[in-house]
Amino acid sequence: MSKKPVIHVVSISAGKDSQKVLLKAVERVPRESIRAIFCDTDNEHHHVYAHLDYLEQTTGVRIDRLKADFTAQLAAKRVFIARDLRTRREYKRVPKVDRYGRPVYLKNADGTLKLVPVYAEDDEDGEPIDWRPIQKMGWDGGRKVRWSNKAKRRALSVMYPSGNAFLDLCMWKGRFPSRKAQFCTEELKRNMAVAYQLDLVDAGYHVVSWQGVRRDESHNRRNARVFERVGRGMYIYRPIVEDTAAQVIQFSLERGVRLNPLYREGRSRVGCNPCINENKDGLREISRRDPEHIDRIEGWELIVGMCSKRGFSTFFSDGHDAADRRKVYAALNIRARVEWAKTTRGGRQYDLLADVTDSTGCASSYGLCDSAA
Ligand code: SF4
Structure with missing residues (x-):
């Protein structure tokens, strides 16, 4: 690297991996050269915000909260819908x-x-x-792409910025993200982090982006490199690529730094609450411990549905594509998914223990709950 000053940008999720990366950065480079960032999706658990405050106090590093704003996109979409007079058909x-x-x-x-x-x-x-x-x-036989007048009236009555980044993004897109179209990660996290770092590059710094990626996390990450040059004065450093989950947890505990309390509530990961990729157990835990989050998603489904051409949209999608969207909505809406999450044997039988298990008990997926407390 040339003589330009270096800024170390640590992306924080409030989970165990990024926590270790932040602690490592504090131990290895001067505090004044560290910028920690957290991309707020507005679909987070309150433990996440509390844990960020705790990490700031413990490490002495300020964590910048970045939040996307879709006001301009919503305004443009309103104009587009109001003027839409297309006549062609769309085939699938x-x-x-x-x-x-x-x-x-x-x-x-x-x-x-x-x-x-x-x-x-x-x-x-x-x-x-x-x-x-x-x-x-x-x-297929195709369908008209134009918004009907009824759908236009419905969408234009609610399509205003709500101040919630996740909801505004979905209103703008007219749908919730899915595994195949995971635009939430890109719009709410990746783009925000990249823009933050490019601003630093433009201001004359070299930027080293510290990332909490581990090779054993997933197949896609099995070849993750420790150091990479991205270009334009930007570098990526992944200091924990070779670690296991247990090693990462141990690192924090040895330094007396608490883990996010969500791990003690049975969550194996820290992220949106719920995430669009939430598994059955995760959804059941959320419905038992944080029913208000389920209520919130139920409200979002109604609003985002009104912003969609078809009038229905569900937070969870499994590629279900029946011709009658009302049937899809009935099967996949958040209440139906919560009921499904309480079942066993592929959703055909109720898990009789699901409602009587002590939901206040400790259920960490890593078996380190006591020491993590
Ligand atoms: S945690 Fe899930 S819902 Fe949130 S941005 Fe990532 S993929 Fe999307």
Whole structure:
């Protein structure tokens, strides 16, 4: 690096990994060269905000809260909807069936079915448990892209900035994010962090971005490098790539720094509450401990639904794409998902213990609850 001053930007999520990264930065570089940032989605648990305050007091490093603002995008969308007079149709790829309604599958040159492996849930690195054929894809009959006058009136009556970044983003998009369209991460976190760091570069600094990424976290991160040059005076440093979750926790505890209390409430990760990728157990925990968050999402579903052309939108989506959106809404709305989260055996049987388990008890996924207290 040249002689430009260096700023170390530590991205904080209030989880165990970024906490270790912050503690490491404090031990290795001068405090005045550290900038900690937290990208606030406005869909956070109150423990997250309290823990950020605690980390600031413990480390002496101020954590800048970054929050996206979609006021301009909402204003532009209102104008777009009001003026929309398009007439063309929009077509969608759909699984192909023959004239009897039977699926049509892809075949190899020798006439045998093409097969893809099926893995157990959350075990994409393991052995396949089965193989399944691949259905051919075709095009549907299409639908008009124009907003109907009824949908326009409905959307324009609510599409105003609410002051909540997550809700405003979904109103602007007319839908909630999904696993396939995870625009929440990009709009609420990544873009905010990148803009913050580019401002520092423009102000004449070298920026080292400290990231709490571990290789054993997921398949995608298995090759994460410790140090990378991004360009334009920006570098990425990942000081905990080789750590395990237990090592990360131990690091904080050895220094007498508490972990986010969410871990003691059964959460294996710290992020949105709930996250659009929340698993069944996580959703059940949230509904038991923080029912007000479920109420909030229920309200958001109504508002975002009004901002969508079809009139319905659900926080959780599983790729369900029935023709009648009302049926999809009934199956996937947050209340229906909470009821599903209380069931066992693929959602067909109620888990009779789900409601009587002591929800105030300690349920850390890492088995370190007592020492983490
Ligand atoms: S992926 Fe989950 S945690 Fe990340 S921004 Fe979206 S909802 Fe929040």
